Amino acid sequence: MDEFIALNPVLVRRLIGTLIVIIATIVLSAIARRIALATFDEQERQYMASKWLSRGLWLIAIVLTIALWSPNASQLITVLTIIGAGLAVALRDVLLSFVGWIHLQLHPPYRRGDRIEVNNVRGDVVDVGLTQTTMLEVGEWVEAHQSxxxxxxxxNGWLYTHGVKNYTEGFEYLWFEQSVVVTFESDWEEAREIILEIADATVPNCEEPARRQLRQMTSEYLVQMNVLTPYVYVSLADHGVKLTLRHLTAARGRRSVRHDLISEILRRFQEHEEIHIAYPTYRISSSDSVPPAQNQRISHE
Structure with missing residues (x-):
């Protein structure tokens, strides 16, 4: 060991210096986190201050380490150029994600707390890092977009390769549709009125807060949405009259609203003998004069 130190004193000094820089950065990051916790009361500000201080310290540590191993200015420039060229080729996706992080800081299409969908991955944003975004997943095998x-x-590079759908940016409500099919013999007009009554009584009143948010959105986006009240559309299905309720609901409350709506619709329809929920049926007819291979016909009723 003594011979190695004697033969490579510069290398040893650089190794020791690098170790000191790393240890100092770890200690200072811990101190910075404690300062952030003591300075700010809000959890989000504590989180942001701790993150930025830690990132700044590690950036300084990287620069100091490079300078330590390349004390000559011309050598430092050469080393940085070679490193930059290598990173551009070998770490294209990582660099793209880092550029995406810069984009998220300057013109964020989403923030922590937003519900987004990108490349068929859906969830609530819980953290935005230098190269990746962390989401609490919703959907998949769980119905109605629940966690x-x-x-x-x-x-973060997916910002540039896939479209980002934001469920809550600027406007925290979504249009939601629920369909019910009644038989052709049912009093569909009465059924339609019942569904509207249930919607007015069951669906949370979103009209006023939605209008306020829309007015705020018009300062940034060309948004036109005049009708915000529930409405029932009528159309024909193969097996009956289709009644589709369209209404506003909070982006994170769709499943509970649908449960309340369907439960009340089923109860109210049971009280009216002239209203029956339709379902697909089939008629099978046969004739003795036709060979067995050709004696069946299936048709929708």
Whole structure:
């Protein structure tokens, strides 16, 4: 060991210096986190301050380490150029994700707390890192966009390769549709009125807060949405009259609203003998004069 130190004193000094920089950065990051916790009361501000201080310290540590191993200015420029060229080729996706992070800081299409969908991955954003966004997943095997309990990490570079759908940016409500089919013999007009009554009584009143948010959105986007009240559309299905209720609901409350609606619709329809929920049926007819291979005909009723 003594011979190695004697033969390579510069290398040893650089190794020791690098180790000191790393240890100092770890200690200072821990101190910075404690300062952030003591300075800010809000959890989000504590989180942001801790993140930015830690990232800044590690960036300084990287620069100091490079300078330590290349004390000559011309050598430092050469090393940085070679490193930059290598990173551009070998770490294209990582660099794209880092550029995506810069984009998210300057003109964010989503923030922490937003519900987004990108490349068929859907969830609530819980963290935006230098190279990836972390989401609490919703959907998949769970119906009605409720949480699965899994954390999903997606690269920030997806901003440029896939479209981002934001369920809550600027406007925290979504149009939701629920369809019910009644038989052709049913009093569909009465059924339509019943569904509207149930919607007015069951669906949370979103009209006023939605209008306020729309007025705020018009300062940034060309948005036109005049009718915000529930409405029932009538159309024909193969097996009956289709009644489709369209209404506003909070982006995170669709399943409970649908449960309340369907439960009340079923109860109210049971009180009216002239209203019957339709379902697909089939008629099978046969004739003795036709060979067995050709004696069956199936048709929708």
């Amino acid at each position: 699965t309990g899994r954390l999903v990490h997606v690269p």
